[in-house]
Amino acid sequence: MSIDAIIKKQVIQDWINNFPELSLYGTDKLYKVIGPVIIGLELIKLPRTEEYRPHFVIYPLWKEKTESTLKVPILLIEYDNKKGLQYNIPYKNHYTSFYEALDSIKKQTPLSFTANITLKQLESVLDKYSKSRPLSAAPNSYLQALLHEAKLRVALFIGVKEAEGILDEIIKREWDTKSFNNWKIDMIDWFKSLHEIIANRDEFLKQIEVNKLDKKISKLNRSELVL
Incomplete structure (x- = not known):
């Protein structure tokens, strides 16, 4: 396992630890089923950088083919920092931005991950x-x-x-x-x-x-x- 893979694994583990009500899906997605939809967080890697950006997502569970369920979200929302800009969180030195983003995301997330x-x-x-x-x-x-x-x-x-x-x-x-x-x-x-x-x-x-x-x-x- 390369150092990059190790770092990325630790990053997603930090998110899991802080959102235990969500389940890991793949390597960088945390989801939960709510009735007819899937909601959760995605850590989307930014192109040509070693940074990622967290998003809130909702996917439909009514697609006729199961493999189509997680292809196109109903909704994808980016989170903003205190300056009103989108988060660009580095994989390395992760903690310099992680906890600020974590607090903000918990406040900005529009639906509860913990309840009906x-x-x-x-x-x-x-x-x-x-x-x-x-x-x-x-x-x-x-x-x-x-x-x-x-x-x-x-x-x-x-x-x-x-x-x-x-x-x-x-x-x-x-x-x-x-x-x-x-x-x-x-x-x-x-x-x-x-x-x-x-x-x-x-x-x-x-x-x-x-x-x-x-x-x-x-x-x-x-x-x-x-x-």
């Missing part, structure tokens, strides 16, 4: 994310629509009534047709697909359970999404 999470709390985080840059620059874009679809699916995990409430919000919104067209998405077909998702809730829940049985995902710590 309510639907309202998770929806609030998604709403706030939709109003942050760069998404806020195009509030009616297809990318915004994807975030709202994720919100609908999260609500559907709790119940049809909750999902239909989100669907009503989606249908009433004045979406940017041009943005949908740029992604080669027909807006009417998308609306129909949302109705079908709700109508097939049993299949939706079954797929989540299938993905939770994945060899690596099944080892993650868990809490519940509650109403």
Whole structure:
């Protein structure tokens, strides 16, 4: 094992020690299952440097193929230091920045790693994310629509009534047709697909359970999404 690998192993161990409610996934990710999603921290190495940057992430557990679950996050948030800048933490001399970042991350993390999470709390985080840059620059874009679809699916995990409430919000919104067209998405077909998702809730829940049985995902710590 090279010295770099040893250092990186110690770095992730420091994060594990301070977030014992999360489970190690791979070499630089700490995750937890919350109902229909995976939440946690990722230590993303910065290109061409020996530094990394911590991020808060949420991934969907409803993908039709388990291997797609952790490919594209619903949400990825960087943490800011006291100057309002993103953290660049060196692997070497790790402790010079680690404890300052640790305290800040615990304050900035939008969802609890230690307890059950309510639907309202998770929806609030998604709403706030939709109003942050760069998404806020195009509030009616297809990318915004994807975030709202994720919100609908999260609500559907709790119940049809909750999902239909989100669907009503989606249908009433004045979406940017041009943005949908740029992604080669027909807006009417998308609306129909949302109705079908709700109508097939049993299949939706079954797929989540299938993905939770994945060899690596099944080892993650868990809490519940509650109403």
